[in-house]
Amino acid sequence: MTTASVTHPQGVAALFRTCRVTGYQVFTPVQKLIVFQAVAAVLSLATGGTLALLMALTRWEAVGLLPPELYYRFTSAHGTVMLVFWIVFFEVAALLFGGTILINHRLKGVAVAWTYTWMMATGAVLTTVMALSGHANNMFTAYPPLVNHPLWYVGILLFAVGALMACCHFVVQLWTARKEGVVAGPFSLVVYALLAAAIIAIWTLLHGALAYIPALLQSLGLITLDPAIYRTLFWGFGHGAQQINLAAMVACWYALAALTTGARPVNEGLSRLAFVLYLIGINMGSMHHLLVDPGIGMHARIINTSYFMYAALLGSLIHAFSVPAAVETAQRARGHVKGLYGWLVAGPWREPGFSSLMISLIGFGFIAGVSGVLMGTMQLNMIIHNTLFVVGHFHATVVLGTTMAFMGLSYYVIPLVMKRDLALLGMARITPYVYGAGLLTLIAGMMLAGKNGVSRRSWDATYSAGYLQVDTLSTPIITFANTLIGIGALVAVTGGIMYVLIMVGTVFFGRPSETPNVGRLGVVASPAGPVSDVTIPEFDHAATRAQAPGTTVAVFVFLGYFVLMFAWAFFNLSRVGWGIG
Amino acid sequence: MSSLTAPHARYLSGTSRDERLWLLFAVAWCLVLFFAMYVWQAIGNQKTPIESYRIEPAEFRALTQDYIAAYRIGDVQGIPLVTPTEDGEAFLAARAFAFEPVLQLKKGESVRIYLSSYDFQHGLSIQPLNVNFQVLPGYLYVVNLTPTETGEFGLICNEYCGLGHHTMTGRIVVVD
Ligand code: HEM
Numbered sequence: 001m002t003t004a005s006v007t008h009p010q011g012v013a014a015l016f017r018t019c020r021v022t023g024y025q026v027f028t029p030v031q032k033l034i035v036f037q038a039v040a041a042v043l044s045l046a047t048g049g050t051l052a053l054l055m056a057l058t059r060w061e062a063v064g065l066l067p068p069e070l071y072y073r074f075t076s077a078h079g080t081v082m083l084v085f086w087i088v089f090f091e092v093a094a095l096l097f098g099g100t101i102l103i104n105h106r107l108k109g110v111a112v113a114w115t116y117t118w119m120m121a122t123g124a125v126l127t128t129v130m131a132l133s134g135h136a137n138n139m140f141t142a143y144p145p146l147v148n149h150p151l152w153y154v155g156i157l158l159f160a161v162g163a164l165m166a167c168c169h170f171v172v173q174l175w176t177a178r179k180e181g182v183v184a185g186p187f188s189l190v191v192y193a194l195l196a197a198a199i200i201a202i203w204t205l206l207h208g209a210l211a212y213i214p215a216l217l218q219s220l221g222l223i224t225l226d227p228a229i230y231r232t233l234f235w236g237f238g239h240g241a242q243q244i245n246l247a248a249m250v251a252c253w254y255a256l257a258a259l260t261t262g263a264r265p266v267n268e269g270l271s272r273l274a275f276v277l278y279l280i281g282i283n284m285g286s287m288h289h290l291l292v293d294p295g296i297g298m299h300a301r302i303i304n305t306s307y308f309m310y311a312a313l314l315g316s317l318i319h320a321f322s323v324p325a326a327v328e329t330a331q332r333a334r335g336h337v338k339g340l341y342g343w344l345v346a347g348p349w350r351e352p353g354f355s356s357l358m359i360s361l362i363g364f365g366f367i368a369g370v371s372g373v374l375m376g377t378m379q380l381n382m383i384i385h386n387t388l389f390v391v392g393h394f395h396a397t398v399v400l401g402t403t404m405a406f407m408g409l410s411y412y413v414i415p416l417v418m419k420r421d422l423a424l425l426g427m428a429r430i431t432p433y434v435y436g437a438g439l440l441t442l443i444a445g446m447m448l449a450g451k452n453g454v455s456r457r458s459w460d461a462t463y464s465a466g467y468l469q470v471d472t473l474s475t476p477i478i479t480f481a482n483t484l485i486g487i488g489a490l491v492a493v494t495g496g497i498m499y500v501l502i503m504v505g506t507v508f509f510g511r512p513s514e515t516p517n518v519g520r521l522g523v524v525a526s527p528a529g530p531v532s533d534v535t536i537p538e539f540d541h542a543a544t545r546a547q548a549p550g551t552t553v554a555v556f557v558f559l560g561y562f563v564l565m566f567a568w569a570f571f572n573l574s575r576v577g578w579g580i581g
Numbered sequence: 582m583s584s585l586t587a588p589h590a591r592y593l594s595g596t597s598r599d600e601r602l603w604l605l606f607a608v609a610w611c612l613v614l615f616f617a618m619y620v621w622q623a624i625g626n627q628k629t630p631i632e633s634y635r636i637e638p639a640e641f642r643a644l645t646q647d648y649i650a651a652y653r654i655g656d657v658q659g660i661p662l663v664t665p666t667e668d669g670e671a672f673l674a675a676r677a678f679a680f681e682p683v684l685q686l687k688k689g690e691s692v693r694i695y696l697s698s699y700d701f702q703h704g705l706s707i708q709p710l711n712v713n714f715q716v717l718p719g720y721l722y723v724v725n726l727t728p729t730e731t732g733e734f735g736l737i738c739n740e741y742c743g744l745g746h747h748t749m750t751g752r753i754v755v756v757d
Pocket residue numbers: 048049052053055056059075076078079080082083086087139140141391395398399403442455456457458488489490492493496
């Protein structure tokens with residue numbers, strides 16, 4: 001075991017403090033950077049959430065809030081502000097955190113970090129202003145020949161270059177830590193996961209430049225883009241970005257499992273292999289978005305959409321075992337050994353980190369992951385493409401999964417980095433449930449609507465202003481689905497507001513403390529970082545008894561459900577009746 | 582030790598029995614998912630259309646207008662009602678903000694639909710079947726359809742194509 005008896009260079013040592021809760025050596029100049037990025041993230045989330053509420057209340061016919069132009073304007077802005085700004089600001093905060101505090105390292109190039117931080121902030125503000133002022137109503141995808149205002153692209157590009165610099169900076173940090181002997185052995189699993197995310201991010205952001213620079217030129221009237229080529233380039237970026245979110249989310253899962261239950265990976269090697277599998281799929285998956293497009297051959301579609309035989313899915317299936325198994329073994333070591341699931345029942349459900357982890361894990365697996373694989377199956381895509389089902393799917397991935405996990409981690413990182421108590425701890429205990437319940441309702445509504453033919457990105461689910469009427473879109477079930485969307489949004493946005501209040505409260509009004517109160521932890525401080533406060537036995541690789549029986553049963557139940565859903569989806573496809581080909 | 586601290590220098594320690602079992606099933610399932618697409622494409626009744634060509638929007642427009650003029654049998658609320666050609670071919674055009682023409686197909690008879698756009702990207706969504714295709718200007722997508730029931734089927738555009746997007750509709754009529 002590597003003990004971090006780190007000796008920092010002369011003059012730098014004074015800039016470190018030791019975190020009394022985790023034991024990490026915290027390079028103090030990085031604190032402000034992390035908090036800046038996190039606050040920018042939370043502000044983006046608040047902006048996007050406000051828009052989300054207005055949009056959902058428009059989709060709910062009984063309210064019908066916005067006129068069409070504003071609906072499209074806000075949908076465009078919501079997509080950008082949430083998927084790009086909230087997520088990436090948070091990820092960069094996590095990279096700054098992982099590249100310094102998690103490895104007891106100093107930040108080399110603080111000025112560089114501030115430079116890209118300001119680039120990102122400026123880009124985000126510029127793009128958001130352009131979007132909200134009605135200069136970018138054509139969605140964040142802005143498929144040619146439609147274009148957004150040139151300055152919208154300038155903002156996105158500025159932001160993306162900043163983010164790219166941040167990712168490279170993280171890689172350099174790990175490299176110098178290794179070279180200077182700050183980290184002698186392997187990196188911790190969480191840092192390894194962040195490295196996977198950063199590598200995917202570098203690749204993806206370069207792809208983004210390939211799409212957005214020509215798009216900027218087109219918006220200036222200098223070139224004309226081919227729609228199919230643009231879509232291919234764009235989704236090389238857009239889908240790759242989702243792989244970053246996936247890797248970053250799983251990094252949060254392992255971190256949250258460790259913080260709240262003291263869990264340690266049951267199999268370091270296998271978990272790492274799973275991240276390597278994400279890297280193998282790095283350039284794939286992008287054709288999920290092009291499965292019913294003209295211009296692509298069959299083998300290209302099938303191989304790309306499946307990440308070449310589902311390499312990335314295999315990675316996720318490994319985590320689907322490893323994360324709960326880690327929690328299970330930790331909980332059993334704590335004496336919660338009753339039955340198959342006594343350990344789960346006895347989990348620290350009042351700790352926001354644990355409830356966030358579990359909601360994110362279960363929601364991602366059962367809803368987001370399975371629906372994603374179904375939609376990404378070439379033929380099945382025909383019965384969901386561009387329907388609201390897709391929107392339901394990605395609110396399960398990137399909101400119920402990633403956003404929930406990010407929120408979960410921030411309940412710890414922000415107080416510890418700022419040395420302040422988590423504000424409104426009582427409210428934080430219920431926030432994940434409120435947000436999760438709202439999202440589940442929202443997602444159910446979206447999926448139900450989409451399955452019944454409701455289009456995404458549409459102001460009117462019934463197309464009643466169309467020249468020819470489409471009666472089958474005015475049914476009670478669609479009205480019901482739209483109502484679920486409205487009610488789900490109200491509840492989810494309430495949860496979102498609670499989260500924003502907690503974060504803003506902590507940053508500006510949290511009680512200063514050397515040992516910030518973040519609720520009950522499953523770890524204690526050590527020079528190497530937080531370690532479990534109980535002794536967790538290693539997996540006995542020779543044993544013939546199940547080492548994590550509850551998890552083993554659960555993953556097979558999950559697989560059974562997955563198989564059923566797959567069969568059901570093909571049954572639905574066959575029920576279309578018409579021959580298609 | 583935890584996920585947040587460095588592991589032993591040697592962490593490749595092999596796998597336990599439950600992990601091996603799970604990995605075996607996981608790999609098998611990944612392979613099933615992968616080959617299912619090839620199998621369905623070979624024997625399924627609803628295959629993903631693959632055949633497509635490049636075509637200039639202006640040329641597509643001209644071909645569609647010629648086709649409409651030659652095979653028009655009537656009107657539906659002022660929009661031409663058109664049957665497929667003798668060879669079972671038809672053109673379906675998307676434009677801001679309507680699909681044209683209204684196609685009249687025969688139940689049980691296969692038709693080869695040439696799908697493209699005059700202007701922006703659109704989405705062809707056939708309701709209530711909920712079958713969906715992307716429509717790109719500059720590309721001709723060949724979609725073979727064999728209707729199995731008679732009636733009127735609504736078309737809506739489900740790719741954002743401008744402020745009139747939610748008014749973009751069309752129709753396919755299937756007769757005996
Ligand atoms: C309170 C939470 C949220 C609610 C109620 C909500 C609601 C909605 C609604 C109603 C739409 C428009 C559907 C359409 O007409 O196509 C939408 C689109 C979208 N949302 Fe959310 N959302 C929420 C949170 C988020 C978050 C946190 C993210 C990202 C991390 C996100 C990412 C997106 C994206 C990318 C789109 C697609 C925009 C487009 O079609 O271009 N949403 N959301």
